[in-house]
Amino acid sequence: xxxxxxxxxxxxxxxxxxxxxxxxxxxxxxxxxxxxxxxxxxxxxxxxxxxxxxxxxxxxxxxxxxxxxxxxxxxxxxxxxxxxxxxxxxxxxxxxxxxxxxxxxxxxxxxxxxxxxxxxxxxxxxxxxxxxxxxxxxxxxxxxxxxxxxxxxxxxxxxxxxxxxxxxxxxxxxxxxxxxxxxxxxxxxxxxxxxxxxxxxxxxxxxxxxxxxxxxxxxxxxxxxxxxxxxxxxxxxxxxxxxxxxxxxxxxxxxxxxxxxxxxxxxxxxxxxxxxxxxxxxxxxxxxxxxxxxxxxxxxxxxxxxxxxxxxxxxxxxxxxxxxxxxxxxxxxxxxxxxxxxxxxxxxxxxxxxxxxxxxxxxxxxxxxxxxxxxxxxxxxxxxxxxxxxxxxxxxxxxxxxxxxxxxxxxxxxxxxxxxxxxxxxxxxxxxxxxxxxxxxxxxxxxxxxxxxxxxxxxxxxxxxxxxxxxxxxxxxxxxxxxxxxxxxxxxxxxxxxxxxxxxxxxxxxxxxxxxxxxxxxxxxxxxxxxxxxxxxxxxxxxxxxxxxxxxxxxxxxxxxxxxxxxxxx
Ligand code: ADP
Ligand code: MG
Numbered sequence: 405x406x407x408x409x410x411x412x413x414x415x416x417x418x419x420x421x422x423x424x425x426x427x428x429x430x431x432x433x434x435x436x437x438x439x440x441x442x443x444x445x446x447x448x449x450x451x452x453x454x455x456x457x458x459x460x461x462x463x464x465x466x467x468x469x470x471x472x473x474x475x476x477x478x479x480x481x482x483x484x485x486x487x488x489x490x491x492x493x494x495x496x497x498x499x500x501x502x503x504x505x506x507x508x509x510x511x512x513x514x515x516x517x518x519x520x521x522x523x524x525x526x527x528x529x530x531x532x533x534x535x536x537x538x539x540x541x542x543x544x545x546x547x548x549x550x551x552x553x554x555x556x557x558x559x560x561x562x563x564x565x566x567x568x569x570x571x572x573x574x575x576x577x578x579x580x581x582x583x584x585x586x587x588x589x590x591x592x593x594x595x596x597x598x599x600x601x602x603x604x605x606x607x608x609x610x611x612x613x614x615x616x617x618x619x620x621x622x623x624x625x626x627x628x629x630x631x632x633x634x635x636x637x638x639x640x641x642x643x644x645x646x647x648x649x650x651x652x653x654x655x656x657x658x659x660x661x662x663x664x665x666x667x668x669x670x671x672x673x674x675x676x677x678x679x680x681x682x683x684x685x686x687x688x689x690x691x692x693x694x695x696x697x698x699x700x701x702x703x704x705x706x707x708x709x710x711x712x713x714x715x716x717x718x719x720x721x722x723x724x725x726x727x728x729x730x731x732x733x734x735x736x737x738x739x740x741x742x743x744x745x746x747x748x749x750x751x752x753x754x755x756x757x758x759x760x761x762x763x764x765x766x767x768x769x770x771x772x773x774x775x776x777x778x779x780x781x782x783x784x785x786x787x788x789x790x791x792x793x794x795x796x797x798x799x800x801x802x803x804x805x806x807x808x809x810x811x812x813x814x815x816x817x818x819x820x821x822x823x824x825x826x827x828x829x830x831x832x833x834x835x836x837x838x839x840x841x842x843x844x845x846x847x848x849x850x851x852x853x854x855x856x857x858x859x860x861x862x863x864x865x866x867x868x869x870x871x872x873x874x875x876x877x878x879x880x881x882x883x884x885x886x887x888x889x890x891x892x893x894x895x896x897x898x899x900x901x902x903x904x905x906x907x908x909x910x911x912x913x914x915x916x917x918x919x920x921x922x923x924x925x926x927x928x929x930x931x932x933x934x935x936x937x938x939x940x941x942x943x944x945x946x947x948x949x950x951x952x953x954x955x956x957x958x959x960x961x962x963x964x965x966x967x968x969x970x971x972x973x974x
Contacts, residue, residue, distance in 0.1 A: 415587035417547045417578035418444050421509075422451050424554040425480065427593045432456065432471065432843060434464040435482030439525065440511040440575035445482065456843055456871060458836075459863045461488050465495020465508060466836025466861075469568070470823050471844040472505040473631055476598055478561035478569065479506040479840065485513050485575075486528035495836065497537035499568040502826045503628060505561035508534070509571045511578070515545075531572045539567030547580040548590050555592035562597050565713040566631070601712060603729035608737040611682075611708045611725040615745055618680035618706075620752045621647045622667070624692070627654035627826070628685020628711065634732035635819050638684065641735050646747045648674060648756055652686050653824055657816030668812075669767075670759035676701030677755075683709040685731050688720040689827065690964075695721040710734040771813065776926040779954040780805050783880060784813040786930045787852060791815070794848070794938055798823065798841040802834050803854020804959035806880045810852050829961070832860030838875045839867060848874040848938050855904060856885040862913065865945060869917035874941040876934060879910040880950050886959070888952030911947040919943035 410416060415423075421444060425431075432454040437445045449455045458464035461483045468479030479499075483492040489510040496508045510530055517524040534541045540560035544553035553571065561569045582590075615621060623645075629638055639659055642649050648667040651658060659666065667674045676699065688695035688707075695707065708725040709717055717726040727734045771785040787810065791797055795817035801810045801824040816822050823837045835858075838851040858879050868875050882888050883906050890900035911921030920942060922933035930948055937944035958965040 410581075413584055414581045415547075415584045416581045417550060417573070418447050420547055420550040420587055420590070421554070421573070421578070422448050422453065423587070424551050424591050426451070426453065427551075427591045428554070428558055428597075430477060430480055430558075433480045433482050434458065434467040434471070434840065434843075435480075436461050436464055436484070436488060438484035438488060440578060441482055441484055441573075444511075444578060454843070456839065456867070458839075458867055460861070461491035462494050462832060463836035463839070463861045463864050463867075465492040465506070466498070466833045467840030467843070468508075469495055469499035469502070469504040469506045470833075470837040470840040472499065472561070472566070473502070473627075473823070474820055474841065474844050476505070476562060476566075476631070476633060478558055479504075481506060481508045483508065483510045484526070485511050485530065486526035489528065489530045490533070493534060493537055494832075496534065496568040496570060498826070498828060498830055498833070500538050501828055503566050503631065504568070505566035507557045507561055507569045507571055508538075509573060512543075512572050512574050514576060515574055531570070534570035534572075537568075538570050539565075541570040541572070543572035543574070544577055545574065547577060547582045548586060550577075551590040551592045555594050558594050558597055563599060564601075565716075598730075600733050601729040603710075603727045603734045603737050605737075607725070607727045608734075608741075611727050612738065612741050612745070614680055614706055614708055614725050615645075615682065619749065620677055620679045621645075621682065621748055622674050622678035622680070623647050623649035623682045623684060624652070624686045625649055625655040625658055625684050626652045626686025629731055630655045630658050630685070630820050632685060632731035633819075634735055637732060637735045637739060641739055641742065644739070644742045645745055646753075647682070648748070648753065650674060652691065653811050654822055654826065655686070656811070656822050658819045660817045661815035662817075667756050667760070669763045670756050672699070673759045674756060675699050678705065679703065680706045680708065683707060683711070684735065685711065687711075687716060687827075691827070767813075774927045775951065777949040777951045778925070778927060778930065779951050780809045780880065781813065782927050783930060783948055783950060784809050784852075786927050786934065787850070787878070788814045790931065790934045790938065791850070792817070793935075795821075796847050797821070797938060798838075798845060798847060798849045800824070800834055800837045800841065800849060800851040801853075802831055802857040803852075803880065804856075804886055804961070805955040806852060806854035806857065808959040814852075831857045834858055835861035835864035835868070835877075838877070839864060839871075839873060842873040842875050843871070848876070848941060850934070850938065851875060851877045853877060853879050854885075855879050855881045855883070855908070855910070858910065862910075865914045865919060865943070866917045868943045869914065869919045873943060874938075875943055876937040877914070877945040878930075878934065879945065879947050881908060881910060881947055882950040882955055883907070883952040886957050887955040907949075909947055911945050914943060914945035917943075919945060922946040923949075925949045
């Protein structure tokens with residue numbers, strides 16, 4: 405290791421990067437070694453940081469991103485140059501889109517060769533490649549600037565609307581030396597990295613006036629609300645106002661999903677019928693049908709929006725009362741005058757209760773079936789029951805049908821415990837989020853994965869076994885994407901585009917690395933396996949056989965998927 409032989413009066417780029425991260429309580433690096441950052445990874449570990457090494461940078465980046473979401477501190481991902489950087493870039497872009505704070509730090513090749521395009525090893529202008537996909541991008545060229553460069557990256561990631569930051573470290577920088585004293589003075593500890601942003605009083609009053617005039621009010625909680633860690637105040641606002649609420653997917657558990665004011669089981673009804681909607685850290689993007697159209701009913705809505713980002717307002721529909729600030733401060737300001745708010749009418753609350761009961765009864769019948777092989781509902785009923793008994797479990801979820809049904813069926817009881825495909829509806833976050841959540845929380849993780857979704861990051865089961873993490877992966881195996889029944893219409897032996905090897909045994913994958921594999925075909929077996937695996941707290945993978953005819957095309961996103969049949973008919 406080159407850095408061990410350093411003159412005690414000198415320091416170098418390697419040490420300064422570690423010192424700057426540690427000075428800001430950033431003690432975990434998710435990454436993958438190689439030129440020119442291998443020694444940086446070794447040194448980080450030698451200096452007491454946690455280094456979690458992955459098999460692909462995208463998964464390391466996703467782990468960093470989810471850790472940022474859980475802690476309000478930027479998750480750190482460290483990669484090699486060009487290809488490693490590009491692999492990490494997907495995660496950086498996904499973090500930015502989801503408003504998760506992370507810093508992707510990549511080593512890069514020599515500037516003078518890259519800039520003249522003379523063909524260096526892994527040559528690439530990474531800084532400019534990163535710029536369109538992140539909130540901010542910086543390069544540090546001098547060792548004495550490492551302290552300020554990392555401070556800048558931290559602030560950019562966590563202040564205001566959080567997001568991904570790229571930090572470019574040329575190989576030369578890491579071996580540059582300066583005096584130890586100069587180095588020490590150059591380290592910056594960021595003061596108040598997430599400054600509170602207090603909303604204006606007139607904006608709060610405008611919002612309260614609209615709420616007071618509401619006949620059928622609704623609160624919509626997004627993952628921004630979960631991120632903000634203002635759990636007690638948000639709960640107080642919901643409970644003291646008496647207004648029914650809907651959690652977006654990752655806001656599930658911010659209040660327990662079995663809360664009497666949750667309108668989840670009457671989602672379509674309340675979206676269509678509400679007259680005033682208070683958005684708290686939720687965007688009116690595709691996940692909310694852009695705030696208009698059939699989903700939102702006939703009458704135009706009056707929207708109040710709490711958000712940290714002023715440009716989010718009016719992004720899709722007119723917002724009558726924007727309240728701009730951090731969610732904690734905004735909710736607090738609304739709470740100050742909450743006693744003056746009339747309670748929602750018994751008529752509105754009663755109509756929602758009636759819908760909820762009807763829908764839950766109908767759903768209950770399907771949930772209680774126990775076919776073998778299982779269908780999505782019966783398998784998720786088991787997951788729902790086991791999570792209820794283990795409310796501290798972190799739940800990771802991706803897939804098509806597996807995602808859509810799990811979101812609707814599996815209740816969460818605590819904030820920031822559900823991590824899923826998020827704003828992009830991305831596949832491939834599974835093992836990265838699972839590892840990030842396990843490392844960050846020290847608590848068990850259950851990753852409910854469609855068989856296709858699992859494939860994007862499946863090799864990380866080795867990482868899970870290597871670090872002995874308390875992760876149980878449940879693969880919903882229905883032999884393909886959406887379903888496993890398509891055939892090649894030409895009769896050629898090549899499989900249809902949507903299908904995989906029949907009856908695959910994903911459980912054997914984890915056994916190759918010393919983890920525990922389970923193969924289950926019934927609800928009883930699934931319940932026993934999952935209960936045992938969570939209690940054991942060790943790496944496990946359950947291959948849960950799902951009826952290959954059970955899934956629907958694109959899950960619940962059928963409307964977004966243009967079908968060839970439609971053009972033929974036209
Ligand atoms: P969901 O998909 O759950 O609806 P989104 O990711 O669409 O949530 O929306 C999150 C919103 O929360 C973003 O507009 C973001 O600007 C906002 N946000 C994130 N953190 C905070 C915070 N601490 N205070 C206020 N708003 C925040
Ligand atoms: Mg959203």
